[in-house]
Amino acid sequence: MDLWFSEGHTPNVRLSIKVDKQLYSAQSEFQRIDVFESEEFGRFLTLDGFMMLTEKDEFIYHEMITHVPMAVHPNPKKVLIIGAGDGGVVRELVQYQAVEHIDLVEIDEMVIEAAKKYLPQTASKLDDPRVHIHIEDGLKHVRFCENEYDIIIVDSTDPFGPGEGLFTREFYGSCYKALKEDGIMVNQHESPFYDEDVAAMQRAHQRIIECFPISRVYQAHIPTYPSGHWLFGFASKKYHPVKDMSASVWKSNNIPTKYYNSNLHKGAFYLPNYVQKLLTEVEHKGDK
Amino acid sequence: MDLWFSEGHTPNVRLSIKVDKQLYSAQSEFQRIDVFESEEFGRFLTLDGFMMLTEKDEFIYHEMITHVPMAVHPNPKKVLIIGAGDGGVVRELVQYQAVEHIDLVEIDEMVIEAAKKYLPQTASKLDDPRVHIHIEDGLKHVRFCENEYDIIIVDSTDPFGPGEGLFTREFYGSCYKALKEDGIMVNQHESPFYDEDVAAMQRAHQRIIECFPISRVYQAHIPTYPSGHWLFGFASKKYHPVKDMSASVWKSNNIPTKYYNSNLHKGAFYLPNYVQKLLTEVEHKGDK
Numbered sequence: 210m211d212l213w214f215s216e217g218h219t220p221n222v223r224l225s226i227k228v229d230k231q232l233y234s235a236q237s238e239f240q241r242i243d244v245f246e247s248e249e250f251g252r253f254l255t256l257d258g259f260m261m262l263t264e265k266d267e268f269i270y271h272e273m274i275t276h277v278p279m280a281v282h283p284n285p286k287k288v289l290i291i292g293a294g295d296g297g298v299v300r301e302l303v304q305y306q307a308v309e310h311i312d313l314v315e316i317d318e319m320v321i322e323a324a325k326k327y328l329p330q331t332a333s334k335l336d337d338p339r340v341h342i343h344i345e346d347g348l349k350h351v352r353f354c355e356n357e358y359d360i361i362i363v364d365s366t367d368p369f370g371p372g373e374g375l376f377t378r379e380f381y382g383s384c385y386k387a388l389k390e391d392g393i394m395v396n397q398h399e400s401p402f403y404d405e406d407v408a409a410m411q412r413a414h415q416r417i418i419e420c421f422p423i424s425r426v427y428q429a430h431i432p433t434y435p436s437g438h439w440l441f442g443f444a445s446k447k448y449h450p451v452k453d454m455s456a457s458v459w460k461s462n463n464i465p466t467k468y469y470n471s472n473l474h475k476g477a478f479y480l481p482n483y484v485q486k487l488l489t490e491v492e493h494k495g496d497k
Numbered sequence: 498m499d500l501w502f503s504e505g506h507t508p509n510v511r512l513s514i515k516v517d518k519q520l521y522s523a524q525s526e527f528q529r530i531d532v533f534e535s536e537e538f539g540r541f542l543t544l545d546g547f548m549m550l551t552e553k554d555e556f557i558y559h560e561m562i563t564h565v566p567m568a569v570h571p572n573p574k575k576v577l578i579i580g581a582g583d584g585g586v587v588r589e590l591v592q593y594q595a596v597e598h599i600d601l602v603e604i605d606e607m608v609i610e611a612a613k614k615y616l617p618q619t620a621s622k623l624d625d626p627r628v629h630i631h632i633e634d635g636l637k638h639v640r641f642c643e644n645e646y647d648i649i650i651v652d653s654t655d656p657f658g659p660g661e662g663l664f665t666r667e668f669y670g671s672c673y674k675a676l677k678e679d680g681i682m683v684n685q686h687e688s689p690f691y692d693e694d695v696a697a698m699q700r701a702h703q704r705i706i707e708c709f710p711i712s713r714v715y716q717a718h719i720p721t722y723p724s725g726h727w728l729f730g731f732a733s734k735k736y737h738p739v740k741d742m743s744a745s746v747w748k749s750n751n752i753p754t755k756y757y758n759s760n761l762h763k764g765a766f767y768l769p770n771y772v773q774k775l776l777t778e779v780e781h782k783g784d785k
Contacts, residue, residue: 213511220515221537223501227509249509249691266690269769402554402720403537430718430726430769432690437725438718468769476764481557481718481756 214245214253216260218435219403224260226250226433232327237319239371244327250433252328254295256320256366262295263433264330270397271297271331272469273429273477274441278360278393279305280459280474281448285359286310289387291347291375293364294320296332303337304464312358314343314350316371348374354387361388363396368409376413381420381444391447398426401484402436410440415491417444425450426488427477429468440484451478502533502541504548506723507691512548514538514721520615525607527659532615538721540616542583544608544654550583551721552618558685559585559619560757561717561765562729566648566681567593568747568762569736573647574598577675579635579663581652582608584620591625592752600646602631602638604659636662642675649676651684656697664697666704669732673708679735686714689772690724698728703779705732713738714776715765717756728772739763 215225226247233244243255251264262270275298279285287310290298294315302308313335315321321342324332335342343350347363361384366372374380375396384394398413400406418424421444431439443450456471480488503513514535521532531543539552550558563586567573575598578586582603590596601623603609609630612620623630631638639649649672654660662668663684672682684705687698706712709732719727731738744759768776 219537221535222515223511223513225511225513247509249507402718428718430690430716430724432724432726436718436720438720467771470767470770470773472767473769476767479758479760479764481761482758483755485758 214247214255216258219405222403224433226253233323235319235323237317239317242317242319242323244323252330253433254324254328257370259367260433261366262297262331264328266432267297267331269429269431269468270439271301272466273427274298274362274364274395274397275301276459276464276466276469277427277441277443277450277474277477278362278395280456280471281445281450281454282359282391282393283455283458287358288312289314289351289354289358289361291351291361291363291365292372293362295324295328296321296335298362298364299337299340300331300334303334303339305462309339311337311340312343313340314345314347316344316346318344346374348377348380348383351380351383351387354383356389358388359392361392361394363394365397367399368413376409376416378416378419381416385420385446388446392445393448394421394444396442396444398440398442400434400436400439401487402438406435407487411487411491413442414488415494417442418492421445423447423449425478426480426484428480428484429477451475502535502543504543504546507693510691510723512721514541521611523607523611525605527605530605530607530611532611540618541721542612542616545658547655548721549654550585550619552616554720555585555619557717557719557756558727559589560754561715562586562650562652562683562685563589564747564752564754564757565715565729565731565738565762565765566650566683568744568759569733569738569742570647570679570681571743571746575646576600577602577639577642577646577649579639579649579651579653580604580660581650583612583616584609584623586650586652587625587628588619588622591622591627593750597627599625599628600631601628602633602635604632604634606632634662636665636668636671639668639671639675642671644677646676647680649680649682651682653685655687656701664701664704666707669704669708673734676734680733681736682709682730682732684730684732686728686730688722688724688727689775690726694723695775699775699779701730702776703782705730706780709733711735711737713766714768714772716768716772717765739766
C-alpha cells in the first residue's frame with residue numbers, strides 16, 4: 210500500500226511522509242485530530258493537517274522549550290503550560306525535583322485523550338500527582354492569574370485556528386502579570402525561513418518585546434517542521450537567557466537529554482544574521 | 498500548470514518543490530544535470546535528481562563552508578576547492594584580499610558551463626583572475642600535491658556516483674599531505690538525522706580523524722537539504738576551530754554575510770547530544 214501524509218509548508222513546498230496506517234481520526238469542537246503510524250518517524254500527531262509531533266524528533270522540540278528556561282530560573286516551583294496536551298513538556302518537567310506544581314491548560318480535551326491512548330511516548334507522565342490539568346482556553350486562564358508562576362511555557366499550535374489567541378498582545382500581557390517578579394515565559398515562535406512563517410514570527414516578537422523587558426529568540430533543528438529551522442521566544446522579567454544560565458545547576462539535576470546541553474543552550478541564541486535582521490526590524494519598529 | 502520536483506530524502510520522506518519551468522537538462526559523462534526555475538526558491542540545480550543548491554538558501558551552505566575556516570587561518574593565501582563547479586565557494590572566497598591563488602578542481606565541465614549560463618548568482622566570480630579552474634578528478638589532483646595549500650574546501654556531492662572518491666581515506670590522507678603545516682580542510686559532512694545519511698556521516702568522520710590531529714564537526718540550518726540539519730567537517734593540523742578563531746580578523750575583512758557571524762561560528766560547533774554521540778561512537782571505534 211502506498212499511503213502518504215503530505216503537508217504544504219507553503220503553497221509551493223510540500224513535505225510528504227509514507228504512512229503505514231492511520232491510528233486515529235476525529236473532529237473535536239476545535240480541530241481535526243489525526244494520529245498516524247509510519248516507518249520513518251514512528252507515530253505522529255497532526256492537528257487540522259499540520260504536523261504537531263513525531264516520535265522520532267519530538268525530543269528536540271520538547272527538550273528545547275523546557276530545559277532552556279529551567280536552566281536559567283534558579284528556583285522554579287510553579288509552572289504553567291499552555292497547550293501541550295500531548296504531554297511532551299510535562300514529561301520533561303517532572304524530571305525536576307524542584308518543581309512542585311504544574312498547571313497544564315489545554316483547550317481540547319480530545320487531544321489529551323488521543324495522546325494518552327496513542328502517544329504514550331509523550332503522554333506517559335500526565336498522571337504525575339504534581340500535574341493539574343485544566344480543560345480551558347489558555348487566554349482565559351492567564352487573564353485571572355497574578356504573581357503566581359515562576360515559568361510559563363506556551364506550547365501553542367500555529368497562529369490561526371484555536372491557537373490564534375495565544376499570539377495576541379493581550380495574552381502576552383496577561384502572562385507577564387501571571388508571572389512572579391523574576392518569572393520567565395517561553396513560547397514556540399514559528400520559523401524564520403518561509404515568508405508565511407516570518408510574518409507570524411515578527412508579529413509575535415513585536416508583541417512580546419512590548420510586554421517584557423528582556424526578550425530573546427533561540428533556535429533548534431526540527432526536521433519535521435517547515436524548513437527545519439525553528440525558533441522559540443525567551444521573555445523574562447529579570448534573567449538573561451545566557452548570562453544567567455547555570456551549567457552547574459543544570460548538571461546537578463542530572464536529566465538525560467538527547468538534544469539539549471549547556472553549550473548548545475548558548476549556541477541556540479547565536480542566530481544567523483538574516484534571522485537577527487528580521488528581529489531587529491521589529492525591534493526598531495517598536496522604538497518608534 | 499502543476500509541475501513538481503520531488504526528492505526522496507529516504508524511501509519514506511519526500512520534499513517537493515513547485516516548479517515554474519525547467520531551464521536546462523543534460524546528461525554529462527558523469528551525471529544528469531538539471532536547472533529549474535521556481536517561485537519559492539528561485540533557480541535551483543540538481544545532479545542525478547539530488548538538490549545541490551537553490552538561490553534562496555545557497556548562501557547558508559556557501560558562507561558556512563567558506564568563512565568558518567577563513568576566520569580561523571591567520572594567513573590563507575592559497576586555497577584548493579574540490580567540486581563547487583557552481584561557483585558559490587569562489588564567490589565567498591574572492592572577497593578576501595589575503596587570498597592570492599584559488600585552484601578549483603571540478604570533475605564535470607558541464608556543471609561549470611550550466612552554472613555560468615543559468616546560475617549567475619553563484620557563478621559570477623568564476624572569472625576572477627585568482628581562480629584557476631582544473632577539469633579533473635579531485636582525488637587525482639590532490640594525490641600529487643605536497644605542502645601546497647593553506648585551506649582545502651571539499652564541496653562534494655553525496656558519497657555515491659562521481660563524489661564517492663571524495664569520501665575515502667586515501668583522499669583525506671592526500672588532502673593532509675597537500676596542506677601546509679598549519680593547513681585546514683573543511684568538507685560537507687552529510688546530515689545526522691536519517692539513518693541513510695548517518696552511516697555516510699560516521700564513515701567520513703572516522704576516516705578524517707584517522708588522518709588529522711584535530712577534527713571537529715559543525716552544523717547549519719539548510720532547509721532544502723534532507724532534514725534541514727546539515728553538518729560540515731573541520732579538520733586541521735594545528736588550529737582549533739573555536740579557540741583559534743579570530744573575531745577581529747573576521748571583522749577586519751568586512752565581508753557582508755547573511756548567515757555567518759562570529760558568535761554563530763562558535764555556536765555551530767555546539768552540537769546536540771545525539772549528534773555528539775554518533776561522532777563519539779566512531780571516535781572510540783577509532784581508538785581500538
